[in-house]
Amino acid sequence: MKKATLFLLATLALCFTANSFAMAPAKEIKAGFIYVGPVGDAGWTYAHDLGRQEMEQLPFVQPSTFIETVPEGAESARVINGLVRKGHNLIFTTSFGYMDATIDVAKRNKDIVFMHCSGFKTAENVGTYFGRMYEPRYLSGIVAGKMTKTNAIGYVAAFPIPEVIRGINAFTLGVKSVNPQAEVKVVWTQTWFDPGVERDAADSLLDVGTDVLAMHQDAPATMQAAEARGAYVIGYNSDMRTFAPNAFLTAPIWNWGALYTQLANEVHNGTWKSEQIWAGMKEDLVRLADFSPAVPADVQALVTEKANAIKAGTLHPFSGPIKDQTGKVVVAAGQTPTDGELLGMNYFVQGVQGTISK
Incomplete structure (x- = not known):
């Protein structure tokens, strides 16, 4: 697709x-x-x-x-x-x-x-x-890392391809930059747009204790699941806050x-x-969508500072050192992946719970 x-x-x-x-x-x-x-x-x-x-x-x-x-x-x-x-x-x-x-x-x-x-x-x-998109994904991870109480964050993901993997990793690196104890749990849907499947995946993550959800999907089903269950949610693609007025925090958008x-x-x-x-x-x-009132002022200020640094070229979400799930260093200290390496990303960073199914 x-x-x-x-x-x-x-x-x-x-x-x-x-x-x-x-x-x-x-x-x-x-x-x-x-x-x-x-x-x-x-x-x-x-x-x-x-x-x-x-x-x-x-x-x-x-x-x-x-x-x-x-x-x-x-x-x-x-x-x-x-x-x-x-x-x-x-x-x-x-x-x-x-x-x-x-x-x-x-x-x-x-x-x-x-x-x-x-x-x-x-x-x-x-x-x-x-x-x-990995740039605002990283910023949204900072928001999620600051807002979680259980340190368990869910991610409803479409297909295990580099684009989606890159987004999950950037999000997780943002989470870990402010909350080293938090983990990101990934569930694959194998679809871009299927509201029923997406809702089931979101509910399965909420069932295991996640209190913030993120998504790489086209439907607002993940938003609606968070709203129904009293969790927070990070949207994607467009500003979907109307589907989850109480749950919405922000969203990486086009x-x-x-x-x-x-x-x-x-x-x-x-x-x-x-x-x-x-x-x-x-x-x-x-870009990152406007924050909801649920995001505290100090978190908004931190994310705005990091966003300005990304735009200025002084912050790259994938600057090393970065380790994969096995503990292997995949980006050395002081290094940044090439565009080719980013476009072909096929590993999860530390902090992601899930596997890259083939």
């Missing part, structure tokens, strides 16, 4: 260099979006659609088109071709599994700009984009609008070039 096998990214290690090819200026932008889920998921697809709406406010952007719940694979090529036939000159394909279809369609339509989310294949008219607006301007101005974008909090592609 979307974002899904970023193992391949590790081998290719993303070279962030621009292609020399540039598109001609586009007087008007007619953008099309391919979504893997429903806009109403309140999560991944909903966040992308907020970005689409923000981009659409530019005066040279025509009303855009979005097609939701598009299966990955061959079916996505048919849908992308449909956008081409209808005259779209900027097409966003927002799931990892659309990668090959995007490249194939782009080969036959060199006058159209394609942007693929989370992939690693580019072409003269195809770029990729993703965000360093700000796709900033990037979509930038890319539309580049296509309009004729300055767009193919590149692989992996941006973070400094570029405002990822």
Whole structure:
């Protein structure tokens, strides 16, 4: 599914260099979006659609088109071709599994700009984009570490791929930075969007004494479980506090609008070039949602201080020394993993209770 096998990214290690090819200026932008889920998921697809709406406010952007719940694979090529036939000159394909279809369609339509989310294949008219979500994940871990009373924190996780593992590790490192006694318990759902499965996983974590939940899922089911059981919860993708007004603390969220607006301007101005974008909090592609009143002022101040340090480049969530679950040093003192190492992360850090199932 979307974002899904970023193992391949590790081998290719993303070279962030621009292609020399540039598109001609586009007087008007007619953008099309391919979504893997429903806009109403309140999560991944909903966040992308907020970005689409923000981009659409530019005066040279025509009303855009979005097609939701598009299966990955061959079916996505048919849908992308449909956008081409209808005259779209900027097409966003927002799931990892659309990668090959995007490249194939782009080969036959060199006058159209394609942007693929989370992939690693580019072409003269195809770029990729993703965000360093591990940065706000780390910050949300600080909040969880400060708010837990049982020192048992639950994490409802989708698939055991590097992206999700990286997020769990960053979150745990944030937790441990302020609360060395706390542990993060992981349950895998093997789905991005299945509210029933996600709710069962969240409840199973609450059943074993966790009092703060975090999630890498697209539905608000984890939020609702925490609300029903009197626990705290860290959201994901978008600000989901309406689903858990008493339980919500904060959430690592996407700000796709900033990037979509930038890319539309580049296509309009004729300055767009193919590149692989992996941006973070400094570029405002990822951020931490506003705190709920439940988060004490001193915790808010600490997290804000750490957020400013990340943006300034003086704090990296994965700066060593870091040990894995076995006690082996995986990042030496004074060292920071390369982007390739981060993109291929396949181990849990100390403090995580769970296994990386294959």
